[in-house]
Amino acid sequence: MEDDAPVIYGLEFQARALTSQTAESDAIRFLVGTQSLKFDNQIHIIDFDDENNIISKSVLLHQAGEIWHISASPADKAVLSTCYNKSEASTLPFHVTRHLSRVVTCGAVWRMPPEWESGSHESPDDPHNSHNPQNLELLCHLDNSAHGNTSSVLWEPMGDGTRVISLADNHALLWDLTESSTQATISSSATLEGKGQLKFTSGKWSPHHNCTQLATANDTAIRGWDLRTMSQIYCIENAHGQLVRDLDFNPNKQYYLASCGDDCKVKFWDVRNINEPVKNLEEHSHWVWSVRYNHSHDQLVLTGSSDSRVILSNMVSISSEPFGHLVDDDDLSDGEDNHQYDKSKEPLQDSIISTYEEHEDSVYAVEWSSADPWLFASLSYDGRLVINRVPRALKYHILL
């Protein structure tokens, strides 16, 4: 199937940070942040033309440092936040500063310059067209040196783009952005306390309960927080055998949560019963770095792993539409998939839809498009961005 062939885009730099442009509902657009210690880092805005299967990109400079995390404002297309490494040594001769140099991860909110869209559209075939990439406009820092390194910045889901949470070491900080996001003030904060050096590795703001809940991961535990009181609601100790790498909330079922980690597993939790996961997936052969629910059809779960694979699973049994559609055998004869569907199984059967092996290096981020629910992107460390679609047969199944 020609249309299902993946579209591959290569960045010049190594990259870990990927997000879709959340506020954009028409164009299929992804933002990628690069990691380079030597050069100015960039944010690539990848536009995908679904009709013609063409990728176009724009590049914005992110001179503050290498990007570890990126997220887009749900309200304003042009606003985004990054977590970046600021290395104080990088600008000075090494021998002078070697005893002073320090790498700090900071968070900041940026605005894309208004002209990027009109002016600098270019095709990827012509990479050196961007002689003068424009800089991002800094709106505000989400910094507080007292709170340590910022590992990620989370926007309030479906909010008006005025509230963000940043996770810094063992603190979760709730910021209010005022004056068109140029001013950031901490409205409240929560601190993780316990033995040793605790550090949040990742977090997710729940879109349910009026956006009053947050889930965070530190080491092997998953914790839920109530943002009104900034207190812990639940704690899944030893959620994974090893480090928990990522979390995602089911967009339709308020108590359901997916997590992934270094034990190569993806687990699905009902936070009302934290003793046992609802479901376990063990398909990857190395650490799973990213897990994402499809925004519209929560049976579709995407995972990316450092075994260089992206796996699309169909978790029908725990989705919000468990009785959705009858599987018709003819429609499932999709030859491209490495994992065949279970043709004889009932529709309730969970299954791997497809394993994508276009990446050569570890995949650290996967993301669904916010505009087209049947499209997703994955980013591997070597800078390769792959855009894939849900197999058409399955799409029609879910729709019809």
Added chain:
Amino acid sequence: MDGDINATAPGTTPPDTDPARKRRVHGMLKLYYGLNEEGKTVDQAESMDPCDINGPHFDPEVYLNKLRRECSLGELMDQETCMVKQIRSLDSDMQTLVYENYNKFISATDTIRKMKNDFKKMEDEMDCLSTNMASITDFSARISGTLQDQHAQITKLSGVHTLLRKLQFLFELPARLNKCLELQAYAQAVSSHRRARCVLQQYSHMPSFRGIQDDCHAIMDKLAQELRQKFRDGGSSAKDLSECVELLLQLDEPAEELCDKFLSHAQSRLEADLLGLEAELRPPLSYGPTAVTDPYTGPAHRLSVEPTAGSPTGPSSLNNPFLSPSSRTDILEFIDRGCNEFVSSLCLVIASYQELFVNRPQEGELASKNIPQMAIGKLHAFVDALATRYFSLVERRIQEEKSVGDNSLLVRALDRFHRRLQAVAKLLPGSAVPSQGTEIVVRAARERIKQYLAALQSFYLNSLTDVRQALAAPRLGGSSAGVGSHLGGPATGKEAPASLPELLSTLSASILNQIKSVLASVHLFTAKDITFSNKPYFKGDFCSHGVRESLVVNFIKFVCQSSRQFCESAGDRGGSTPPALLLLLSRLCLDYETSTITYILTLTDEQFLVQHHSPVTAVTALCGEAREAAQKLLNHYVKVQGLIISQMLRKSVETRDWVNTIEPRNVRAVMKRVVEDTTSIDVQVGLLYEEGVRKAHSSDSSKRTFSVYSSSRQQTRYAPSYTPSAPMDTNLLSNIHKLFSERVEIFSPVEFNKVSVLTGIIKISLKTFLECVRLRTFGRYGLQQIQVDCHYLQMYLWRFVSDENLVHFLLDEIVGSTAHRCLDPAPMEQSVIEVICERG
């Protein structure tokens, strides 16, 4: 003219003395005289030939003409001589015969003449006899005439005498009955009364007779009363009782009532037995006679032959329950007691009951009442009710039998139980009791199998605990001894897990022994001398479904399953299972797959001669399961060990400030630990698994100087990857590199050999190292430290893996990634690295 057929074949003439010839001559003579019945068929064939000299249609004229026509003169001459010779011999034969006949005829005439004389004498004597007989008849007639009168008188007298005696008997009857009553000779009284009853009935219109009859009635009523009383009293013996019943029946008591009474009486005694048994079931209150008089009274059916023999001692000993406060009796004693007391009594009751009510010869009036049917019906109900209670007691007792130590006791008890019930079956055909008994035995056997399975399982778990302890104990001492000699190779690991193969063999042997002993115990159920072993259940279902499936197969499945559980539970919650145990279990399962399962099942099939009626689990399916478990365990082992090493590496990368680190002077201690641990894992795995195949080493790898990334040529290879001039080359180079190397599966299944296991562990560790490095930022010396560390790992790790290029590739990737993450990438000189690493 005469001739012979022999003449045509002159050479064959036999000598005259030949007896065959003589016979032939006789034959011919016979023919001549027409006595030719024996030669009939020959005649028929030859009869039409007029030239046949012996045939009846012989025509001399034709014969002569024929001869004359056919023969020459010489032949004719010969023919003539021959014929003359034959005629001559025939004539002499004839003369001999005539002479013989004549002699016989003469002697016959003599004999007849002699007989004539004798008959005349006899005739005279017969005449004399007849006259004598006539006179005797005459005399006899006269005598009988004289005696006739006297005879009539005598007859009359004797008649009177008889009548008088009868009358006397009648008159004396009341007195006699009274006396009998006094002497308790009930039988005599009843028989006397029976004799007189009809007469009295007949002559009851005469006052004197009526008086006697009334007296008799009164006495008999009293007697019946007394009999009933005696019947009602429990104390009388079975013999007395049966006598009572017999007498009462003769006295026209209603049989049904008697049956009921008899049974209720028996019931009270049997219930006493049952109560005794029940008392034993309550451990603290149990007081019971321990000494059962004779432990084995021979085949129980003897009781049916002589029903009154040896009344059971049960009731009498029960009357004295405090005879000896016994401790808890074992099941054999219990069953013994049940058999000897209850079952024996029951048999006795059945036998005497049948004797009394069922098998008694039917006399006229009783026959019409159809007593046997009624009686049998009652008996069945009675036996069933009691047996049900007995069975429930026995079952309760069997259920208490939980310890699996000695099965023979239970089997013997069951056997005895079952055997004794056969007596009931013989006595009372068509009763449900024996089949119910068999069912109890079957249930007990099933229960037993379950218990054995549970015992095996707990034994297995206990053995695992033992192994765990054994693994934990030497480890404490071993680890301290192992430190510091990380290059010692085998010497290092030997301390700690030296006993691993021993543990494995002990474990596997003890499990096998246990299985064998359980099989032997269970086998008792099917022993030849056990009565129930030939029941269909024990022949078929017990062997195939019970022993093979429920016991052996389930146990093997349990082993596999519990092994799998080790993988699951330990994986998530911090690995509570020691890795050595995982390894050991994996080897155990693998051994099971290759040989043990087949062995055990063959053993079972042979011992129990299993005939598979229903489909059974195939050996291959079990082996598959075991293999799967082994694979899973080994994978898990790799994962756990890999994670332990990974954890060390991760901590070491995460906790260090790589930007501000100092110039490397040493290999970091963590790396030494990694190599050390890998070595000891290598030893550990080597104890249980074979070496496995490696890809051929390149010659320089053994010199330990080969390194993809550190040779000067290679240094230029990755140097450009972080030079500012060519950012695109980074991707290009690494992508090209990846194009030519296979994708590395990190947590992939391993094979059952040492090299594969070690490869798996090292892959996991190095991949972790890589991922951790990518998350950090390095200073110049940070990069150099990583270079040193990787070279060190390179020096020692290649020997463990199947494909050294894999190690090279991963280490290369690590150093490459570090270089990317380095603020000031200035690699260290290869020679310096080597010096540092050589120093250790």
